[in-house]
Amino acid sequence: MLPSDWAMKFIIGTSRCYAVKNCRLLNFENSTYKNHRFFRNAVVLQLPNKETLKTDTKLPVVPPYISAKNVHNVNQSLSNEKKKDSSPNNVKQINTLNERKMNDPKILDDSTFTLRLINRIQHLSPSTAKYARLSIFGCKYLYKDIIVLLSAYKKSFFTDLSALTYAELELKYRLPLQLVRLTPILLCWPVPFTNFLLFPLAFMLPKYLLSEHFWTDEQLKEFWTKDLQNNFEHNVRVFEHLSLMAEECSDEMLLKWFRVIECLGAGGISPVDDIIQAIPVFTMYPYHFSTLPRQHITVLLKMYNMHRGWRRRVRLKKLAHFIQFMDKAIESEGGPNKLNDKQLQWACLFRGLNPFSSSRETLVLYIEDWIKISSKIDYDSLSCILHCQVLLALNRSENNMFRKTE
Structure with missing residues (x-):
């Protein structure tokens, strides 16, 4: 026998003489005896976990006392019942439950606590809850876009821009300017007690x-239409420059170009075939990159929201190449x-069209x-794409709202 058995027998034997007179001692004796039997046979019996005990499955009834000879039989009965429970129907049910847990958005979402906190705040002040949601989801979308941008820079460093997808090219063009806007907040964030002034000012x-990423749909529509309205004024000036430069040219190919200019000057929409036939004009004087006037270069920079500093023509050439790469990426991915x-x-x-006043x-x-x-523009006629x-889009009906505000 084990030493623990001798000790428990000694305790129980010495306490039996007082058990008749004291009921509390009798209860203590019974509880210690049961606990001793449980701990002694727990390793051998291998009882199931707590999760299986909560289910409705019927467990085997264990007798109050098990001798060492009958322990092996009990273990065999438990293993047989486990084999019965592991039938294919039960396995399918367990797998479906696990799939539901994995596909549950509450489990997949890491910000359940914050969202619950925001829902509680919404009853007190809906405006603060709205801005809190914008900040949470905006940070998530910004983090995802930054990861895509870093992968785009990595690809463009080792290969050409043609290896990038359209989403990567779009973020490579748009996201750096937006990160510049966030620099004051990112720099002042670690400074203590600046959040009380910085975040209200940022949302103002x-x-x-x-x-x-932190704009609402209404703000996005409002800011985009304002930017397009400013660009439309520069589009009108670019068209005036194009019509004035056409008078300085004299060639047979310019007859097709004059047809496009006259159609636009009359308020119509020039056909795509006429524009394609007039593309060789941009390889000649004065529409070529090297011969464009300075005033026209300045208006083009304003139209594309670019600074008017050094290396104007070089930056416009890079922009034209970038637009052509984006067009090729759209075409290679299955079209718009x-x-x-x-x-x-x-x-x-x-590309100069109002997207909010027309269908998909x-x-x-x-x-x-x-x-x-x-697709018809080559390196010599690259200024045409700008x-x-x-x-x-100059005379499209979608942009009529900008004509009325002139």
């Missing part, structure tokens, strides 16, 4: 201190139909016409 001036709504809206906005089908047709022209939004 979201266009200048926050990126698009494969873009989501926000990507399609920004693509039309960047018209936006897709506009991008398809743009890609048809872009004027495509003037040639395609």
Whole structure:
């Protein structure tokens, strides 16, 4: 026998003489005897976990006392019942439950506590709950876009821009400027007691201190339409310069170009085939990159929201190449139909068309016409791609709202 058995027998034997007179001591004796039997046989019996005890499955009834000879039989009965429970139907039920747990958005979402806290705050002040949601989801979207941007920089460092997808090219063009807006907040964040002033100020001036990830849908529409309205004024000036420069040229190819200019001057929309036939004009004087006037270069920089500092022509050439790479990426990925709504809206906005006053089908047709022209442009006629939004979207009905505000 084990030493623990001798000790328990001694305790029980010495306490039996007082058990008749004291009921508490009798209860203590029974409890110690049961606990001793449980701990002695716990390793051998291998009882199931707590999770299985909560289920409705019937467990085997263990007798009050088990001798060492019958322990092996009990273990065999337990193993047989486990084999019965591990039937294919039960396994399927367990797998379906695990799949539900894994696909549950409450489990997958890391910010359940914060969202519950925001829902409680919403009853007290809905405006603070709204801005808290914007900050949480904005940080998530910003983090995802930064990861995509870093992968795009890594790919472009080792290979050419042609290896990038359209989403990576779009973020490579848009996100750096938005990160510049966030620099005051990122620099002042570690300073103590600045959050009380910094965050209210940022939400008061979201266009200048926050990126698009923290904007509401109304703010996004408002700011995008304002930017397009400013660009439309420069489009009109670019068209005036194009019509004045056409008078300085004399060639047979300019007859097709005059047809495009006259159609736009009359308030119509020039056909895509006429624009494609007039592309060789941009290889001649004065429409070539090297011969464009300085005033025209300045207006083009304003139209694309670029600074008017050093290396103007070089930066415009890089922008034209970048636009052509984006067009090729859209075409290689299945066309503009494969873009989501926000990507399609920004693509039309960047190419001079108002995306909020038209349907998705018209936006897709506009991008398809743009890609048809872009695919016919080579290195010598690269300046044509910078004027495509003037040639395609100047007299579109979607941009009429900007004409009325002139």
